[in-house]
Amino acid sequence: MSGVNFVDVSKTYEDGTEAVRGLELEVVSGEFLVLVGPSGCGKTTTLRMLAGLEEVSEGEIRIGGAKVNDLPPKARDIGMVFQSYALYPHKSVEQNLTFGMEMMKGEEALSSNEIESRVKEISNLLGIAELLEKRPRELSGGQRQRVALGRALIRRPKVLLMDEPLSNLDAKLRNQMRIELRRLHEEHGTTTVYVTHDQIEAMTLADRIAIMNDGELQQHATPDECYNNPANDFVKDFLCRHIDEIVTTANHIVSKR
């Protein structure tokens, strides 16, 4: 079981900024949840609290039913991919993939055979098997992105966190990677929390979306439910109107052809 629960979680930064207020949110084990909302609404803060990179001011975070507020990031069994996916520049792709696993100690330690077979599996899955000897600077943005994703997945974390992981890519690659991410999720079923400010990305990737504004959760439901039954004016404007405008624009372009 690797579900996630936020129980009345709040975060106030030292300067008094209330970034997250009274967050109640459940991510069911195996679910792909997309956290979406405008810039500054508290998405990254929420993710960093779950990862253990930011202290929780109030409330409780649970993973697999157990409170993790006081656990350091390493003990939470979480994989992370952030917008700036810092690969080790002097290590090869293969070394970037294996570094985290080689550091595992004690009960968690993996045999070199196991590491080798995971490298094979994950690099085939992500289409980077040909690139294992290369250094990050010899890769395209999309390839680097996939290595970063591989590095998070290869350890088989209980929970996968992604913060705007596609924002550096061009539109075509973004679309490809979206499809790839969804396929990977279907295959592995890892509980995933994905942060974006992009409504279309949220609608296409998520099992359920959590819409935030100004530190507060506005609606938590399937994409269809949010679109068809927006909980309030904010969701209507941020999600429904935005999507309607895109559809109108697309229709306009098609009709002019």
Ligand SMILES: Nc1ncnc2c1ncn2[C@@H]1O[C@H](COP(=O)(O)OP(=O)(O)OP(=O)(O)O)[C@@H](O)[C@H]1O
């Ligand atoms: N270290 C910090 N100290 C003080 N305030 C912070 C800190 N980090 C973030 N904030 C503030 O907390 C609020 C939420 O920030 P957060 O980074 O979580 O937003 P976000 O939803 O991820 O935005 P974006 O889409 O722009 O990445 C913002 O008002 C931000 O200015």
Ligand SMILES: [Mg+2]
């Ligand atoms: Mg952010």
